[in-house]
Amino acid sequence: MNYNIAVIKGDGIGPEIVDEAIKVLDKVGEKFGHQFKYDHVLAGGIAIDEVGEALPQDTVSACKASDAVLLGAIGGWKWDDLPGDKRPETAILGLRKELNLFANLRPALLFDPLAEACPLKPEIVKGGLDIMVVRELTGGIYFGKRETRMTDKGEMAYDMEIYYDYEIERIARVAFDLAMKRNKKVTSVDKANVLDSSRLWRRVVAEVAKDYPEVELDNLYVDNAAMQLVHAPQKFDVVLTGNMFGDILSDEASQITGSLGMLSSASLTEGNFGLYEPSHGSAPKYAGLNVINPIATILSAAMMLRYTFELGEEADAVERAVEKTLSDGIRTRDIMGEGCTQVGTDEIGSAIAERI
Numbered sequence: 542m543n544y545n546i547a548v549i550k551g552d553g554i555g556p557e558i559v560d561e562a563i564k565v566l567d568k569v570g571e572k573f574g575h576q577f578k579y580d581h582v583l584a585g586g587i588a589i590d591e592v593g594e595a596l597p598q599d600t601v602s603a604c605k606a607s608d609a610v611l612l613g614a615i616g617g618w619k620w621d622d623l624p625g626d627k628r629p630e631t632a633i634l635g636l637r638k639e640l641n642l643f644a645n646l647r648p649a650l651l652f653d654p655l656a657e658a659c660p661l662k663p664e665i666v667k668g669g670l671d672i673m674v675v676r677e678l679t680g681g682i683y684f685g686k687r688e689t690r691m692t693d694k695g696e697m698a699y700d701m702e703i704y705y706d707y708e709i710e711r712i713a714r715v716a717f718d719l720a721m722k723r724n725k726k727v728t729s730v731d732k733a734n735v736l737d738s739s740r741l742w743r744r745v746v747a748e749v750a751k752d753y754p755e756v757e758l759d760n761l762y763v764d765n766a767a768m769q770l771v772h773a774p775q776k777f778d779v780v781l782t783g784n785m786f787g788d789i790l791s792d793e794a795s796q797i798t799g800s801l802g803m804l805s806s807a808s809l810t811e812g813n814f815g816l817y818e819p820s821h822g823s824a825p826k827y828a829g830l831n832v833i834n835p836i837a838t839i840l841s842a843a844m845m846l847r848y849t850f851e852l853g854e855e856a857d858a859v860e861r862a863v864e865k866t867l868s869d870g871i872r873t874r875d876i877m878g879e880g881c882t883q884v885g886t887d888e889i890g891s892a893i894a895e896r897i
């Protein structure tokens with residue numbers, strides 16, 4: 542089969558990590574008889590520099606015309622002084638909204654060979670960790686009304702947390718559907734002791750739960766959830782939460798699985814279309830140095846194979862190749878362990894591709 546992938550390398554380390562994911566996809570194509578075609582388009586800081594805007598219309602059109610989007614990373618200190626509505630990050634938010642990518646899946650998986658990279662005590666994570674964070678991605682405070690202005694009491698700014706019931710319902714269904722294929726447990730995270738939007742969240746989630754009698758539903762306040770994630774991470778299976786809390790908790794979950802460099806993500810809409818990107822940022826300090834871990838991007842490509850192209854066997858092959866590379870002791874700096882060999886971005890990408 543032929544698959545058309547829109548590719549946004551983006552800023553900082555983006556180009557390097559995307560190159561490794563493409564290397565791995567090409568190897569999958571060769572082994573399994575598929576053809577992946579790449580349409581390279583601009584977004585983020587590089588697009589601001591080259592064409593004067595973070596998210597050119599051509600890029601949106603190319604993404605809409607593709608089967609799936611692969612994204613590296615966006616942003617950097619170079620554009621930090623731009624006003625909020627001109628920053629590179631507006632490209633990511635714009636893509637999420639334009640493509641209606643309301644469901645963000647961030648699997649935090651502790652690979653066995655990386656057990657020692659986990660900062661938690663061995664007894665807390667014995668037997669491994671496998672948490673799927675399901676983050677609502679096109680609503681909440683990220684997209685609510687916002688304003689900064691001068692008042693008679695001084696300068697004032699606000700960002701509104703807004704959720705509609707239909708937005709909560711559709712993301713809850715994604716979480717419960719996933720739970721049915723996993724350990725049948727959903728932990729919904731909110732701040733219902735304080736926020737109206739969270740009280741609505743909790744009510745709608747409880748309604749959806751009635752359609753999934755086999756799934757156990759647990760509600761946690763976000764402060765408690767942050768604590769439980771390091772205290773008893775094995776209690777979690779699927780974590781269902783809003784945009785802002787999901788942003789924070791997914792970084793926390795990634796860190797307990799060893800490194801932010803390992804956390805992949807899929808941003809999905811209704812149907813099979815999706816955008817795939819690592820959960821980490823553009824790390825401009827490390828750009829071009831061949832030291833960054835590309836595994837989060839490679840695992841995001843595996844998610845693309847699984848969720849958009851429905852190529853489960855191929856996705857398994859990529860995940861196995863990652864695991865094999867790690868257990869063969871081939872590591873980037875962030876996940877380096879005793880007796881392992883430290884290699885660069887390019888070398889670990891090749892090692893993974895060779896193991897497919």
Ligand code: IPM
Nearest residue numbers: 615616630633634788820822
């Ligand atoms: C993420 C990032 C983005 C977010 C930024 C870059 C806008 O942190 O994907 O987690 O906050 O969603």
Ligand code: MN
Nearest residue numbers: 788789792820
């Ligand atoms: Mn984030």
